[in-house]
Amino acid sequence: MKIHPKSKVTTLLLLGCAVVAFAGTSFAADKLRVGGAVYGLKAEFANLWAAALKKHPAVKDGTVEVTIFDGRYDPLVQNNQIATMMTQKFDGIVLSPVDYNGSAPQIRKAAKAGIPVVVSNARVNSPDITSMVLSDDVKAGEIIMEEAAKRMGGKGNIVIFQGPIGHSAEIDRSKGIQTVLAKYPDIKVLEKKTANWSRAEGLSLMENWLTAHPNEIKGVIGENDEMALGALQAIKGRGLNVKDFVVVGIDGVPDAINAVKAGEMFSILQDAEGQAAGALDVALRAKVGESYEPKAAVWKQWEKEMPWNGGTEKAYFIPWTVITAENADDLLKHQKELISGS
Amino acid sequence: MQSNEPTAKTASKETVSKSRLAWLTQYGIIIAFLLLCVALTFLNKYFLTPENISNILLQTSINGILAMGMTLVILTGGIDLSVGSVLAFSSIVAATFVTGDNPQSPLVALLVGILTGAVLGLINGCIVAYLRIPSFVATLGMLSVARGLTYAYTGGMPVPNLSESFLNLGEGFFLGVPMPVLIFLLIFAILWVVLNHTTYGRSVYAVGGNVKSARTAGIATKPVTASVYVIAGLLAGLGGLILTARTSSALPQAGVSYELDAIAAVVIGGTSLSGGVGSIAGTLLGALIIGTINNGLDLLGVSSAYQQIVKGCIIVVAVLLDYSRHANE
Numbered sequence: 001m002k003i004h005p006k007s008k009v010t011t012l013l014l015l016g017c018a019v020v021a022f023a024g025t026s027f028a029a030d031k032l033r034v035g036g037a038v039y040g041l042k043a044e045f046a047n048l049w050a051a052a053l054k055k056h057p058a059v060k061d062g063t064v065e066v067t068i069f070d071g072r073y074d075p076l077v078q079n080n081q082i083a084t085m086m087t088q089k090f091d092g093i094v095l096s097p098v099d100y101n102g103s104a105p106q107i108r109k110a111a112k113a114g115i116p117v118v119v120s121n122a123r124v125n126s127p128d129i130t131s132m133v134l135s136d137d138v139k140a141g142e143i144i145m146e147e148a149a150k151r152m153g154g155k156g157n158i159v160i161f162q163g164p165i166g167h168s169a170e171i172d173r174s175k176g177i178q179t180v181l182a183k184y185p186d187i188k189v190l191e192k193k194t195a196n197w198s199r200a201e202g203l204s205l206m207e208n209w210l211t212a213h214p215n216e217i218k219g220v221i222g223e224n225d226e227m228a229l230g231a232l233q234a235i236k237g238r239g240l241n242v243k244d245f246v247v248v249g250i251d252g253v254p255d256a257i258n259a260v261k262a263g264e265m266f267s268i269l270q271d272a273e274g275q276a277a278g279a280l281d282v283a284l285r286a287k288v289g290e291s292y293e294p295k296a297a298v299w300k301q302w303e304k305e306m307p308w309n310g311g312t313e314k315a316y317f318i319p320w321t322v323i324t325a326e327n328a329d330d331l332l333k334h335q336k337e338l339i340s341g342s
Numbered sequence: 343m344q345s346n347e348p349t350a351k352t353a354s355k356e357t358v359s360k361s362r363l364a365w366l367t368q369y370g371i372i373i374a375f376l377l378l379c380v381a382l383t384f385l386n387k388y389f390l391t392p393e394n395i396s397n398i399l400l401q402t403s404i405n406g407i408l409a410m411g412m413t414l415v416i417l418t419g420g421i422d423l424s425v426g427s428v429l430a431f432s433s434i435v436a437a438t439f440v441t442g443d444n445p446q447s448p449l450v451a452l453l454v455g456i457l458t459g460a461v462l463g464l465i466n467g468c469i470v471a472y473l474r475i476p477s478f479v480a481t482l483g484m485l486s487v488a489r490g491l492t493y494a495y496t497g498g499m500p501v502p503n504l505s506e507s508f509l510n511l512g513e514g515f516f517l518g519v520p521m522p523v524l525i526f527l528l529i530f531a532i533l534w535v536v537l538n539h540t541t542y543g544r545s546v547y548a549v550g551g552n553v554k555s556a557r558t559a560g561i562a563t564k565p566v567t568a569s570v571y572v573i574a575g576l577l578a579g580l581g582g583l584i585l586t587a588r589t590s591s592a593l594p595q596a597g598v599s600y601e602l603d604a605i606a607a608v609v610i611g612g613t614s615l616s617g618g619v620g621s622i623a624g625t626l627l628g629a630l631i632i633g634t635i636n637n638g639l640d641l642l643g644v645s646s647a648y649q650q651i652v653k654g655c656i657i658v659v660a661v662l663l664d665y666s667r668h669a670n671e
Binding site for chain 1: 386388391393394397400401493497498499500502503513585588589590591593594595596598636637640641643645646
């Protein structure tokens with residue numbers, strides 16, 4: 001049989017992998033162990049979020065050990081990971097949820113087991129969470145639509161790029177956009193469609209809209225930066241002047257920050273670092289008790305807008321930062337530092 | 343193309359109604375495409391404008407290029423599920439050469455991107471041809487490995503700030519034709535000649551038709567099998583470069599599930615998933631049909647949910663036509 005030696009090699013390889021994997025795990029008993037469950041490490045935002053957890057001051061000074069779990073955009077995967085954290089008796093869970101409803105039953109189990117669950121980045125439909133640290137997506141929709149309306153002088157035609165229909169950020173950002181639109185009867189929505197957060201899809205969609213509505217589109221409302229960047233690319237590709245359009249987006253991804261610098265669009269920063277690190281502080285406070293002092297920079301930065309209040313609030317909302325030509329370079333540098341060496 | 347001959351031969355022997363059916367299945371794809379275009383012309387006044395036709399070609403070019411490579415693989419009776427991931431990895435690697443203050447020539451990026459794709463394709467090809475792992479499994483593995491490599495390479499971050507001369511690959515024009523379209527049509531022309539007028543092309547069909555008789559006929563079946571995956575990988579790399587140039591930044595999440603659109607184009611184009619039968623011209627039409635539907639439904643303001651439903655129905659109908667053609671033979 002030819003297969004024999006081959007399968008031996010395979011077994012050895014697998015064993016080797018297992019040994020390496022075990023060697024990489026440290027079993028320090030005195031450290032607090034916190035699981036960071038993130039919706040999917042395919043998004044750059046999620047990578048910044050995970051990097052921020054790993055660079056939290058409490059992790060750096062050795063009091064806390066953070067393990068990152070990639071939810072791979074699947075609520076079931078994320079639930080299984082929360083179950084794994086429970087069997088491993090983690091001291092706390094920081095959860096950036098895949099789905100608004102999907103994790104609720106598993107969160108209930110964790111709460112019953114006495115493990116604090118602090119939600120970060122997006123909301124979940126569960127009464128059992130310890131707290132949440134995030135940015136208000138309804139507010140984000142309002143801010144960008146208000147800015148677009150201002151830049152358009154309160155009138156003109158717009159197209160709206162929505163997130164994946166039913167996604168909590170899509171629902172909330174659309175809601176915010178609608179609230180503001182109700183105030184501007186002279187702004188007309190020509191088209192509204194999802195481009196699934198994707199730049200490539202936004203590009204094609206904008207090309208087709210430019211054809212369907214020649215010389216009619218004034219405003220481009222992207223519910224995230226990627227789709228707005230795709231639209232920008234379509235405008236440029238068509239040989240039109242970007243400055244004749246009002247393009248707005250949300251999130252503050254590097255390319256969008258650069259586009260703001262070039263005066264091509266407006267965007268607001270969703271603070272991945274603040275959301276992750278802030279949530280870890282709230283989780284640690286729940287575990288350690290009143291004596292715990294928050295360590296993340298985000299609490300200092302927004303002392304007035306988001307007071308710590310003993311770390312027992314049910315929700316903390318991190319304000320959106322408007323990206324400007326002045327703060328662009330600092331933001332870019334900071335993101336780069338966060339991701340490197342993590 | 344090749345499938346033309348047996349059908350025509352059979353048809354001549356059969357009754358008139360049979361030959362009509364054969365004719366319909368043979369040219370159904372072209373008729374479907376023309377009907378689609380006529381319908382959209384009536385429904386939207388912008389559909390049949392030069393600008394919109396250029397749009398459709400532009401939006402079809404990346405899927406079209408992937409589908410060209412996929413056609414060769416499917417002709418040999420295989421499948422390549424990894425092209426979306428190979429596209430992402432090649433473009434990330436290539437982009438790092440044309441970024442920042444000191445970019446290399448876009449030719450370097452072009453070469454690196456294509457080579458990266460070809461190397462991953464070669465790995466696929468060797469696993470399939472020499473280790474005899476089914477292509478579905480081998481390329482399913484590569485789908486995961488190449489995507490993982492992409493995230494590992496950049497830490498999940500995109501590669502932005504690419505040089506202007508590189509972006510020209512996606513946004514530039516040559517003789518009034520957008521560069522991606524030109525590259526797409528060039529690839530089509532090359533592969534059309536290769537498949538229809540070279541020994542290599544004939545051996546690709548032969549391997550997919552019947553490996554044993556191909557071997558008896560003196561064809562080196564293993565290298566031929568391996569080579570189609572190299573071509574598919576190489577073209578995935580090229581597609582990735584164009585996508586990167588069009589989106590002005592290499593994105594690690596690019597190309598997810600692109601393999602499915604490529605396979606759909608091949609299938610709609612009448613190439614049989616069991617191998618040996620099909621044509622590159624069919625794939626060109628298949629890709630154009632997908633691009634035209636997406637474009638047309640965008641122009642009409644139809645929700646993307648219906649876009650997916652329409653596409654799905656067309657795929658199944660195309661395979662039905664394919665089956666009835668086989669039944670004829």
